[in-house]
Amino acid sequence: MALALLFLFPLLGALLPVFFASRPVGLLAVIALLPALASFLLVVLQLPLVLAGETLIHHWQWVPSLGLTFSLRLDALGGIFALLISGIGSLIILFARHYFAGKENAGRFYVLMLLFMAAMLGLVTSENLLVLLVFWEMTSLISFLLVAFSWQKSAARRGARMTLVITAGGGLALLAGLVLLGQVAGSLELSQVLASGEAIKASAYYEWILVLILLGAFAKSAQFPFHLWLPHAMAAPTPVSAYLHSATLVKAGIFLLMRLHPALAETHAWFTLVTLVGMSTLMLGAFVAMFMHDMKGLLAYSTLSHLGLITLLLGLGSPLALGIALFHLIGHALFKAPLFMMAGYVDLATGTRDLRKINGLWRYYPGLMVLTAISAAAMAGLPLLSGYFSKKMLFAASLTVDQPFWAVSVLPLWVTLAGGLSVAYSARIFHNVFFNGQPQDLPKGIPQPLRRWALLPLLPLVVLTLVIGWHPVGLFDFWVVPVTLAATGQLLPSYDFAALDSGWPFWMSLLALIGGIAFYAARNPLFALHARLPEVDAKEIFETLMRQVILFTRWLVHQLENGSLQRYLALLFTTLLVLLFWALQGMVVGPLPLSPVDPAFAIGALVLAVAAIGVVMIQRKRLLALLLLGVVGLIITLFFARFSAPDLALTQLSVEVMAVVIMMLALSFLPQRSPHESSKARRGRDLFLAGGVGAAFATLAYGLLTRPLDSISGFFLEQSVPGGGGTNVVNVILVDFRGFDTLGEITVLAIAAVAVFAFTQDLQLKSRVSEGWDAQGFAEAHPLLLRVTAGLVLPIALMVSAYIFLRGHNMPGGGFIAGLVTAVALTLQYMAGGLVWAQQRMRTQFRPLIGAGILLATLTGLGSLVFGYPFLTSTFGHFDLLLLGEVELASVLVFDLGVYAVVVGSTLLILANLGRLMTVAGPGKEVG
Amino acid sequence: MELILAVVLGILTASGVYLLLRGRTFSVILGLTLLSHAVNVFLFAMGRLKTGSPALIGVVDDYADPLPQALVLTAIVIGFAMTAFTVVLALKAAVELRSDHVDGEAPNEDRL
Incomplete structure (x- = not known):
């Protein structure tokens, strides 16, 4: 704890001058002196121990899973630096009392000064390399604020910017170097890093580590050619310069070189680089x-x-x-x-x-x-x-x-x-x-x-x-x-x-x-001679360089980001293509033989391919394209049905119906045709990109399908009945094994629905509708035959969905599918009877229904907590229900009911609100 | 059979990507739908294709892989919600910007 106090004293003490900022400088100095002296005395007390060769190390767990501990160490090296930092710091605080006498901003100075002292003390007592790095960056940031202390002056601002760019830039290099060092040494703790010096020097990364760490240290210690910032940091008040440049900031780099001496030094590369720069x-x-x-x-x-x-x-x-x-x-x-x-x-x-x-x-x-x-x-x-x-x-x-x-x-x-x-x-x-x-x-x-x-x-x-x-x-x-x-x-x-x-x-x-x-x-003649030399102002060079960099990046951004979404997408796909090409090398054919062709599948595939290409070919005639898209969806439904996925087939079918309805609704507000506007070159580029991505995707699929499958599904198949109480494994996975995922998914669904609701609230489409809308359309909007049929269908459909819902745990079905079937049936009512008619007959609003569904699902999950089991643990039992005979009821049925409610509510909320847009004489108030 | 499936997937993807790159919102919605079909089928096929073996315990002897099915099921429903959201977004954009171009303006007004 004493180790942490060393930097905690000034860190917390930095708050004190804040409260006394308007008081006389004399009092401020005394207040600021207290934490500095406390740290100084603390070091002095530890000195006999550390000078005798002891190394005090203390660990606090931080993020153990990342191997990150907040660990501090104090040995003789850290001790002598801590002594200089706190000792000279105390004297500088006294000195600043005279320097700032009669000036107003002494309070700010003392706050920054103590913060800086804390950062330096933390730096020299770090045991973990990442902790060291955090303190290192802290010194960079606070020195920026200190140099920019008189921020009203341009020289101070420019000097501070230069300090920050150079020292923080070095900090980035140091970050890379230290992480690499930690990788090679196998630990981020200094004790272990220093002990594995031989391994580090022998490693293939040694030169990288050395150069990166030296970059950081040299930038901090103002070594050539990073020395530029130091003279310009003199724009700071003198107490800042006295502290930063005698005992602390610039010595941080030196400290690092000394600290990592066993790990890095005494090699040829070290000798050449460090000696020449020095x-x-x-x-x-x-x-x-x-x-x-x-x-x-x-x-x-x-x-x-x-x-x-x-x-x-x-x-x-x-x-x-x-x-x-x-x-x-x-x-x-x-x-x-x-x-x-x-x-x-x-x-x-x-x-x-x-x-x-x-x-x-x-x-x-x-x-x-x-x-x-x-x-x-x-x-x-x-x-x-x-x-x-x-x-x-x-x-x-x-x-x-x-x-x-x-x-x-x-x-x-x-x-x-x-x-x-x-x-x-x-x-x-x-x-x-x-x-x-x-x-x-x-x-x-x-x-x-x-x-x-x-x-x-x-x-x-x-x-x-x-x-x-x-x-x-x-x-x-x-x-x-x-x-x-x-x-x-x-x-x-x-x-x-x-x-x-x-x-x-x-x-x-x-x-x-x-x-x-x-x-x-002989100075006077020499000065005269020197004055005749052309003046090289490092700051001007630096500023010019920075301006060039900013101009270049601005140009680059404008090149990449010109406001055209099409271009962004093309760039993304190009990147994807390059990465896929690189990743798919050697991936083409797996060892498994091809299975025999199923004729039904082959025909379906052919129709699917033709339909997909057809959508592209006639995409300008939007209604036709939409109908072909429906064909694609139906074929995929059949595909799922054919290949043993009844749940998927049911879901896909219901969704397909609703998706086409929604897109048709949207199409009534949009132009019916797309204009010819892509140039030939553009179409060529897009064809190339699309073909490339498609080919890569096909390669990936083929490569994977011809390799042996090692699935984790065995567990689910085995545990479905004994663990989940259901024979329909897909449904058991959804509501039981991966119930938490499902909870997240219905939440996403609900959010999308509510977003649609919010978006359509202030959307004024009616004026657009009346422009190109055939008035005949309204007259026959709700044909009698459809209306009657729909009325007949509704109870049957609701019965079916209840059946699907109840049997879902054991046979194809479940909350998702039952919800979709219900939604389709109700949608039919809306289409047949009109929005107003149907809305008057709905007994519930949709948003409360969605909320209730999520609440129900969550509460079911929380219920298991009451019984001392983890979130969403399920239970089940067999009950003898009237008329239905023996039925197995599981607690997940309640969860599935929540899913059902959310699916029904969300789907109808979306449809009803889109429908409201086109109802010229629709209900004025909100729907859902 | 694997080869046919891979080719069909490639065609679905290519059609979807080409439509995504068009300049009008409706084409993009069509493209997005095709692309989600492709992804769903791809995920599903990762459990391998088996006929006549739904994952219903006790009904058949050999079971298809239920895990990709469960994943795809929720993906279909969420894909629907996403399509609906995109549709409303397209409508909103068409009304507010008076154009159904994805960049919200006529393409001949070329930007830098």
């Missing part, structure tokens, strides 16, 4: 930083450079290099956060971040100057500070690389050069701000004094930088060694810091120092 970012950041005139821009590029350095070290792959990377990561977080805070204060006090204007501030802010001096010196790698050691350790590590050739020859030179550049930009951020002559036309005139206690948030970090410089062995032995053990599983020997003071590392750092100072001294 080298590029290192040099690019260091070089550009020097030429940035924007204070935060300089810090942003220096951050890039340091991230590149850490990535480069991780690329080397050895546990020692990872340890050095970690050493530098801690040092970087400690010196970069104060520098950002300094930039924030100077920005507030002077109203500008332009280094060409900000000069000579030492006499206004002596305290700030001292603290900045220490942090900048650490960044430059001056002796006796944290950066000094990590830089020399890097130099030493670069000399130990023994292959491949390019790394051996280039790497030491490369890192020395980058070291020199970092000296130069560190010198600039310090010297330029606090010395370098007088301030030049600052927007706010004379710099304002800092608020009281404003330096407090910087102080602990600077002190820690000094402590590390004084006692690097302590940091290495007590922190880096256990964390490296947790990350790689290998115990590092104690590092010999004394060896760094002589030999190559010493000379390399001396060279970097001198070179950097010389570079800074």
Whole structure:
């Protein structure tokens, strides 16, 4: 539980500032500080345990069927990150108290800040890869909101969009990579993934996994060429930049690389990819930083450079290099956060971040100057500070690389050069701000004094930088060694810091120092030279690219979606055809011999084929086509009857009658003929598509029919009598074995009927009817003979349907068929007597009938729950009924009665409402 | 026999698909009906064709496969409801759009 509290504190604490949003910033800061400090203390309490090598893991079941558990872990690696996140986060909250003093939107900042902290803490304590991914995406989203904090400014909006597109795009790649990783490792739990490193590296998917995961990590950690977003994210308020870019967001990618080290690292591909990307970012950041005139821009590029350095070290792959990377990561977080805070204060006090204007501030802010001096010196790698050691350790590590050739020859030179550049930009951020002559036309005139206690948030970090410089062995032995053990599983020997003071590392750092100072001294001619270079604005390139993509997708959408349903359908069928062609390969003929031809069947098939083709041929003469369609339906009825499906034959017959009636009704409102309008090419295309789909379907059917059948119907045949109490297996399946399905199906039927009812309510067809309608039609609408016959038929038909209904469980019949027969009989009454006449004689409305049917069926199902059986369990018994003799009654009979009611009600609701449309003098009110 | 059935199924499907691709709502309804016939027969045939052996326990010795029959039975009824719904939709469209073209407008008004 303590593990979950770690991220739950800030997550729930994020609600607090919401309630106090209108209060003074001071109170808000205290309220926001509480959950952050709570998490910090929680980590501190766990630290002795995890630094001693313990791994705390806790699982909560989430979706067990998917193997998804909400599991958290805390080991030394997660612990050190959690410590940085919550510790520096607390100081940033204090810093923001000064930054937002007198501004209104501090409440929003603190909410987002705490949410972000929660996401980062969750990220570093995830045990399940998918949980990790959720937190990862959460950081992307919240960083978008944080960067867009001053959303009124266009720069903030564009910077935020860029951040989101790049980091979330990387997140997609990461998703694919992690899922693949989980597949290969056989588990999504980190413990198992890390333990199966050898299997992963040997797998055929290793390169895919590596590249996808690296894409995600590099996009997050702003590695070349995904570095574009980081400088533009500087549009955010300074506390955001200080937090995101010193300790958290950009370190998430680094964390991932360290976390997955045992699973992915120490291969040739890893070395090449990670080292080269790290080298590029290192040099690019260091070089550009020097030429940035924007204070935060300089810090942003220096951050890039340091991230590149850490990535480069991780690329080397050895546990020692990872340890050095970690050493530098801690040092970087400690010196970069104060520098950002300094930039924030100077920005507030002077109203500008332009280094060409900000000069000579030492006499206004002596305290700030001292603290900045220490942090900048650490960044430059001056002796006796944290950066000094990590830089020399890097130099030493670069000399130990023994292959491949390019790394051996280039790497030491490369890192020395980058070291020199970092000296130069560190010198600039310090010297330029606090010395370098007088301030030049600052927007706010004379710099304002800092608020009281404003330096407090910087102080602990600077002190820690000094402590590390004084006692690097302590940091290495007590922190880096256990964390490296947790990350790689290998115990590092104690590092010999004394060896760094002589030999190559010493000379390399001396060279970097001198070179950097010389570079800074020669800055003015270099700036002039740089200003003459063509300016490349990454944001413009990015925006242009995005615009192109949007234009392209819009074009594509218009191509595909032009509003023509015919075209959509043609595209769908084309896709289907391609997929079927691919799927049906090798499917053509099965092993079974063909059975002998049944002559009756052959004749029926011939009629069916002719009728179907005939429908197509004469489809423009709509009434004739409809009649031929009826022929098709009848042949299919005979087909069912011939091949042992009496229930189907009865159903198909009744449905066919009603369907033709409905279509005839509809036809009376529609044009009687279709115009010639398809071009020859169009007809050709459609014939090709239709022929193709038909051929594919025939192939599929033939392929399946010539293969042996392995049916699950044996169970139903065996259990029908003992389990369901009926001999008509089809009906027993419908109302008993698969009763739940049937319940769903009658519900669909009811919904369709009610939809028809609703649609016809406000449909005004009468005006259309009167146009082309032959007045003679009305005169003979209800011929006497039909009327009399219909009256005779009704009781007989109702008797028949009652019989069919009752015997349905044992002989062909049942609720569906009885319902349809009843509906047909009643339809006949409507046709013979007219809507008004018939409606007056109906004792019930149709919608209540439908509702009652569904209710009855559901209640029957629920009834079995009362007796402690699962939903829709049936029971049956034999009863001696008057006149009928012994009858078997099953509880499913009640269920079937519900089905019957729904079928009758739905069918008649549809017919009556369609009929109402054409009754000029019909009942004005609704029918059904 | 299997071959004949497959060919007939292919013809039914092809006719249905061709009608579905026509531009007028009534043809589409015809096509839809033909296509559901094809699908129903296909599903039914998956239980294999047997004459004189309905799945009535005790009446005959050899039983046809009852499961596809049960599936197809409900499919027929729901297919009817769907046809009815499509018909009303077509009527509604014809009234509101003053055209029975599936795109709701005369085909000569070509869109981009």
